[in-house]
Amino acid sequence: MKTVLSGSYAEVIIDTEGPVRIIGESINPTRRKKLISTLQAGSFDYVLQLAASQIASGAEILDVNVGYPGVDDVKLLPETVMALQDKFDIPLCLDSPNPRAIEAALRAAKGKCIINSVNGEERSLRAILPIAREFGSAVIALVMDDEGITHDPEKRLAIAEKIVGRAIKEGIREEDVIIDPLAMAVSADQDACLVTLKTISLVRQKLGLNITMGASNISFGLPNREALNAAFTTLAIYNGLTCPIANPEHITTSLLATDLVLGRDPWAIRFVEYYQNTLKSL
């Protein structure tokens, strides 16, 4: 199954049979308070700098979240999109709980973006799916619904199936729905990652769709976070994860290593080239 995305010209294909594509997570004010102060001052320098460093480290899609109390994201999200696409030819993943901000950003964006996100709640399905169809966007489907978050992989799959069904009915292509199986902190519940891995495996077998997740969530509250993230992401890829939302500066090496050992990197070209290119820049 292939989800085809594009920037101004460049095409990025997320393929269930192909190598992992990283959606860079850094343009998000939750951990970068500086992002909002610079954007509110009307400066896009910092956001462009975050984009450049993520692209240099291997991000092929960029998540863009500028949500913050008091920020008019219906105005700021499209402005940020334009600033980014003016400088970089890369598909974007538009991240906002506000459907009006998503719509405004899609109107401003070039190419084909991902909407982050829809979930199984009726309100969300009704607000987001028509926008995805109108703009021909791909959409991330979070497997939670009006009942909240379930810890049963079969139930998570059922929510995924429901969202996909509704999307198809709305006129969205099946391959444009990317499932997010929900990754929760393993510090609070040592079975949390296993639930996610089982969900990934079920979604892959039953739906065959592309799968994303916030790969850095799971290590919250623990030391050696990068090792944990890498271990989990590797297992998740083996089970069907294809486009994690992650910080490429921390995780690219282990993703490329995973692709290579899974036979998705002929002649080890991507793995070796990344090493050579990183050396060159040192």
Added chain:
Amino acid sequence: MEDLLEMLHNAVELGKVDRKSPYPPQLRDHDGAYEITAMALDAGLGPQQILEEALIPAMAKVGKKFSDRQIFVPQMLLSAKAMGASMVLLKPFFASGALRSNGTFIIGTVRGDLHDIGKNLVSMMVEGGGWQVVDLGVDAGSDRFIETLENHPGAVIGLSALLTTTMENMKQTVEDIRAVSPSTRILIGGAPVTQDFCDRIGADFYSPNGQEAVNYLKTLAGN
């Protein structure tokens, strides 16, 4: 007698819940917080003394180790569990007045936000600070805080939000609570929350961690 208090302090600090708990491994086959509390009560120690001289200092120590990154979320949760095992035996004394709480603390993660770890850590630190905690869980709307406040007049409220996008709901919750109960103290926290945001939405206190919340509540107790 003092030995029992010290043993209980140690059990809570290290997260030894009861005798059958296998954690931490170095205390295998030792008594846990539950048994030691029972022994302390049998030996005639007062519940208030047990709370003040063992549980509260133990949880303060745990909070300090957590902020210093000497321990992590799983150990913190084990300590909370150990404290909970002890509280099972102490709580009945609230009714008789032999055990006094500092007050009631109502905590929840605001509407639209499903993150609960930070909220749970603060909740247990506050309980370990001698407060009775009513935990409303996640995705809690203003109506739930207000309803709970009606049942616990004078309670202090704690709001958590982990997303920049749900901080907006925190603002709304503060406004809604203020509308019905202007004098209720509200403290807020969560990764994206700042002092500046706290000032802007008119909350009373911004707490960057559980211990600060306990310290703030201490200033309110007895007032």
